[in-house]
Amino acid sequence: MSERKLHPAVAGAQPMYRAENDPDAPLFEGAYKQRFDDILTRYPDKRAAILPVLAMCQELRGWISSETIERVAELLDLTPAYVLSITSFYTMFRPQPVGKYLIQVCTSIGCDLCGAENVVEKLLAATGTRTGEISEDGLYTVIEVECLGACGFATVVQVNERVYESVKTETVTRLLEELR
Amino acid sequence: MAYPHSHPRETRILSEHFGEIEATTLDGWIERGGYKAVEKALGSMSREQVIEVVKESGLRGRGGAGFPTGLKWSFMPKDDTLPHYLVCNADESEPGTFKDREIMRWTPHQLLEGCIIGSYAIGASHCYIYIRGEFVDVIPVVNQAVVDAYSRGYLGRDILGSGYSLELTVHLGAGAYIAGEETGMLNSLEGRRAEPRIKPPFPAAKGAFGMPTTVNNVESLAVVPHIVTNGGDWYRQWGTEKSSGTKLFSCCGHLQKPGTYEIAMDFNLKDLLYDLCGGPPEGREFKAVIPGGSSVPILAADELDAECSYEGLEAAGSMVGSGGLIAMDDSTNMVHAVRRMVEFYAHESCGQCTQCREGTYWAAKILRRIERGGGREEDIPLLLDISANMAGKTICVLSDSAAAPIVSSIQKFQDDYMALIAKGQHAAVGT
């Protein structure tokens, strides 16, 4: 993965879901070490760096393992339990691996009114999974999430770094094909 | 790509350039008159003058509470030596609300201008834009704008030779609605669980990292450059005495033309629904409308002839809130809709306060049971009592937000409840 140098102001603000990730990728090396250092310069204390640093780890590895938690705790002078209290509070941190494409379907009121439940069903059927599972080919995990903040474009489906607006049951197949 | 829907009856100040891809770039923004307001504020106005003009404009916070923005700024200490912070609340997560997303993805520099001017007004040395992490398509746009603004000297040391320096950092949330609550956001920014804090102390006295801090919504900040450029009176030409200017209403649900519309604050709700949003889907009628995000009371179809001002919607029995309008047509079962909303709050409760943690969970269980045909008549007074016990007793208002749709739906749509309860009882007798 080649990394261009990020401006420190945005070093901690990169999307944390990427199709290309490696659960065993080294953390805090090379460009990522640079980003870690840059993130620390943006806050008056180390604790404040925890969300961007965890996001960076997830961006690299696809999920947050116990080992990741322990590394982050050590680097930020926090206890592992504290880091766990954070990763379990914020729902975007995944406590287990997910498919290459994490498909998040908004089922909050705006999308619900426009048939989000049917979209979920269709996606689960098409990927042959139950909620949260990884499909057999390792490609997909479908989960329901609360409001993604694009209610006017229901149903909103977020796949890794992309947002698909106005998804209908009829367009689910095309969406999955596009990913392949 | 043209902006989804626009309408001649809108008053497009914030949304003028929505849909124009060039407006997202720094050059495109400058061509459209961008950064003139920053030059004016930093070059020729004192901090106090900036606060004064925002006070004159009557601008009220657009995040939901409607607190006057200029007044909020004036609470910041004047002669201290502590670092001050401006935190831009871009954690837009209230169901039905997607207006800030539009501001950021189409006019990121409009927001940056507001952040720079706001920071200058409160004497901030660092501004954090707290964007919800789920906004994966918006974040790169804002990031690019920030990098460009740094490269052109609108951010960083000695901005435009004014002697004023400002650092700005984009900070991402990671999935917590409650981080949108002002003090929850401060805890989250500090690297803690986004649990709201007890007030006092208020953020202006002890905010981020214990320092004087102001938290402003994206829309509130984005309109500030226009007010600085044109003056307070100019902004007051729209709206009412208590609700000046324009407001973005993001409209979703059962509508012909859902989307974000900018209207003067004295605009009529019915006109917004039927004229701008194109009314309900073909062959349907409106059953209920939530005008300000899922935490405000539900209006019934016969309550829609209301002014979209703070006082107008309050008189109608609801609130402006975040301006997240949710329309529901006559195909909607209100028990189902309310259950979805309450489940949202149960999922998003931080869990500190007993009433909220247990009340949202319990109420959602009862609603789900009713929806599935296991309801009992005594569930109605029970839900009302639970709601009463949840409201007004907790550190923040998430608990109240969960109670509001329960209470208003029972008041106005009790038939939906009774029908499900009766159906369930019949089914039980039949077996």
Next chain:
Amino acid sequence: MADASSTQKVTIDGHEVMVPPGTTILDAAERVGVVLPRYCYHPGLSAPALCRMCLVEVEGAPKLLPSCVQQVQDDMVVHTTSADARKARRAVIEFLLVNHPLDCPICDAAGQCELQDYAFETGQLHTRVTDPKMVLGRDNVTPEIVYFGDRCILCTRCVRFMDEVAQEPVLQVVQRGHKGYIDTMTGDLFEHAFSMNIVDVCPVGALVNEDFLFKARAWDLDQAPSICPGCSQGCNISLGTKENQIRRAKPRPNMEVNSYWMCDEGRKTVVNWGSGDRLEVPMLKGDSLLPVDWQRALSALTEALRGEPGAARGVASAGASNEALYILRRLMEVAGFDGGYFAVPMAEEHVLAGFPKLALRSERVPNARGAELFGFERSDDPYAEVASHTGALFVLDDPLDGAPEGFGASAAIFVYLGTRLSPAARRADIVIPVTTFAEMEGTFTNFQGRVQRFAPALQPPGLARPLWMSGSATLERLGTGSAYRSAAETFAALAGDYEEFDGLTYESIGPGGSLIASARTQTARAG
């Protein structure tokens, strides 16, 4: 308007009280005897105001206010039992029980559970919750402490204890909302010298001590105020006893010594203290060591001391009370005091970071300071100091484990005052059974020079009696004093004889303890 230095008038449920500015409503209420129910609030921790149990009505306020953080204002009028306040409190209980298993019959906290108490008080006999409850199960958080997730009300006292007082934030709320629970890092158990305090602060039965699990119901325990004998800190404790055995110790608050806390080792030390094979009767050596009654024992001791056995040397335990050490000294003086020695077992010190006044001290005895005040000297090997003494030899409450071969063999008279009859003690001429700290009233002098009282918690075994009783009776027989009728009287005599204790009485020592004279002046200089 009152200025900052003045006091403010608050009216609570019709009672007026003057309090300093900054006082919370909760504290002000306690001054007029109104104890507000609370779960998250604990006086030794920060107040997050999240359980919402202590909400009160304040005239002029639009909402009910949390009394634990709301500070009083002048002329504030508070109602703690208004209809609104009562309804809110009742509702909190009902909410807390939504997911609570109501397993009181098998819960260790039953009888000392604040959830149970207030549920009873608010009279909620029937539940309105008909939907199934969440089930979380149980798990260890330390090797000795179990967490019952279903009982937990998420008050976070334990989290704050570890964060603020232990300053090792190893316990956290994990997950959020109704899914929240308390945990360590997944699968980890933590260890901390003060970890058991999280069991004490838990207002319900969520955190329980595995050693105590199912051992006794709280209401079956008798309680006695005492002082921990585990080290020279002198933590104020309450001993819980059942069937004349110590089952557990809990800290009693004393801001000068241990705040609300005590260490784990102290708790373990006192459990079953003094139980087992005890010395229960006086004994005299004839052909062999034989039990006798008190008359004969005291006569023998009196005669032995009258017989000019030669100057007295002794070994004392620094776990003996001030009163016992004083009496020992006086008995030895009859023969001529020629030196007394005591050993101080030492081990690693553990300071409580958030309240550094408190530590598990490296001196693992409670009364070394007291022993010194009565002229005893600390020694690495007290047995060696007296082993070949030829005059009178006294041993007080030291089991003589590890005493050299032939200990006391050369003494003219060997008097053993103790609680256990070890092989070495069996060589004594006169054996007097004494009591442990838990079986009598008495005082210790802690490392600061603070004299603190403890009360009897157990019946002494058999004929064992406190040394002040048997010793002062002997002194009376010797004509060098009168027999004291109580520990207090003994202490009064002691205070008359030793300047460091001058002016102190059991009454003046009170519940918080009093400093000896030199410690008082030291404190005054430091102040």
